[in-house]
Amino acid sequence: MAEQPQFTMRRGTNLPAMGDFNQSVILDAIRRSRTGLSRVELASATGLSAQTISNICRRLLDRDFIVAAGKEISGPGKPRTILKINPDGRYALGVHLDPTVMTFVMLDLTGAVVARSRHATPTSTEPEVIIASLVSAITDLVSESGVRRDRIGGVGIAAPGPIDRVRGTVVDPPHLVGWHQVALRDALAEGTGFPAILDKDVTAAAVAEMWAGGPSGLGSFVFFYLGTGIGAGLVVKDEVVRGSSDNAGEIGHIVTDPDGPPCFCGLRGCVIVTCMPRSLVIEADQRGVFGGVPIGLDTVSIDERFTELCAAAAAGDEAATDILDRSAVRLSKAVSVVANLLDLDRVVFGGPFWSRLSGHYKRSIPALLEELRVARSIHRISVVGTGVGEDVAAIGAACLVLDRALTPNPKSLLLA
Ligand SMILES: [Zn+2]
Structure with missing residues (x-):
């Protein structure tokens, strides 16, 4: 018998999850403002209380996600500190596995590309050979970039569909011979030591356009x-x-x-x-x-x-x-x-x-x-x-990692 569709029951929020959500709301507001925002402007943009803004901004400053970027004088009272995203605060890796070419990028926290590389996809029917090649190219990109490993938030992978996003597997891509149910996400996480996210290449391209396409x-x-x-x-x-x-x-x-x-x-x-x-x-x-x-x-x-x-x-x-x-x-x-x-x-x-x-x-x-x-x-x-340009799917894969950190997702408020 076919499975009956079910309504996903919404449940209440707990306070730690609310804190994470509010933090993403603040980061998102700062990211979208090219010139940065003061705490007062953040309160009016997000509807959060001055106390909440102040607490979260202190935490974000301590963790290097944001930086104080000058003062702004507007009317009487003390000058306001302008807060901006700290480009060097975190980095994200993105990989696009195409049957012909593998593209690798590293983005800073503003979404700018700070390193990239491209290699021909090995013509092998053994997934392990291609995976080993992906891992070694990522390792090389990280060492050439000079970025500290503890600043890298993870690696996003854009792969040809269909995929099983829950299991992190590439299912039966028509142009990758020999690939069936390959656990690419876990293999790259294990090989590189970074947390990994897998998505379909075309979805990653759409995410890149949202993030970096203007x-x-x-x-x-x-x-x-x-x-x-x-x-x-x-x-x-x-x-x-x-x-x-x-x-x-x-x-x-x-x-x-x-x-x-x-x-x-x-x-x-x-x-x-x-x-x-x-x-x-x-x-x-x-x-x-x-x-x-x-x-x-x-x-x-x-x-x-x-x-x-x-x-x-x-x-x-x-x-x-x-x-x-x-x-x-x-x-x-x-x-x-x-x-x-x-x-x-x-x-x-x-x-x-x-x-x-x-x-x-x-x-x-x-x-x-x-x-x-x-x-x-x-x-x-x-x-x-x-x-975004030719590397759009790889950039999108890296944006998935940034997206998880920076974009408010109401689903994060639901209790598991
Ligand atoms: Zn057809």
Whole structure:
């Protein structure tokens, strides 16, 4: 018998949890203010009493999360001390495991990248080989950064889905051969000695956009990640949508062309067989864009050929332009399904293939999308490239660690 859905019973709060929540509220207010805030401004921004603000700020100063950054004179009375986030107070590591490339970043407490590295993912079907390589790259990044280990709050991991976030396992990622129920979170925690958090790569990308993307990370948006796979990270009214098992955002089998090529799922013309670089490269080969020179189908060759295809379109090649135009039409259909379903304000594109497509897609997708949108008469939808850059998923993974420390989460008030 199917499991009956149950309402999660809310329970009361205890005082220590309330203290942690209030501390996150204060840190969040300070973080969001570029110029810093005084204790008086914090009281008015958060609604907390002067006594609570004073106690928590003293604790945050003692723990180096915040610093006193000058005085401000406003009217009579003694000058107010301005409080800011201490960049050096804590650091967070982020890892993005992609089937082709592994990206590593270290962020300071303001979310700025202070160290980064990138390595090719070992072409092994043994998860242990890739895990050993991840651990050694993290260890190297930490030692090269010169940051004290006790200042590092943890490592966030962005991995291809599906994942089991409770167990910290990567389940059956389609492009990582030999990976089945791999306990990646615990393996990295054990290997590096830091607490670890695991999330889906596309969700991590959406979190990065919220944290570091500027205006493109506000409100309700979908992050369309164009990488080895295609996926969507969802944010509605400034909250990440993860779904009941943290695997929301699987959009690969939205049908964009009913007469398109068959997909392994049994349908025809799914977005993963009509819009991904691999399919576009094969189409370009059939239409002579590469002058009949044989193409390889490994990830490196596809990547190189895809660069050639985009360059040919930019140089005015008719077949190449037509291939990208048609892919834009199909991708817009998939985007419109998600935008209509969740009534979004914005579509953010990113991932390793975005920069090569952005010129072409930014010209065509906004108009195509406007035609397909149900709520177009009510509000406009904008189409933008990520404000975070190519390392967005790794940065998002590190933001998960900062997010845990800095963002008020009402769920933390519920008793376990
Ligand atoms: Zn399919």
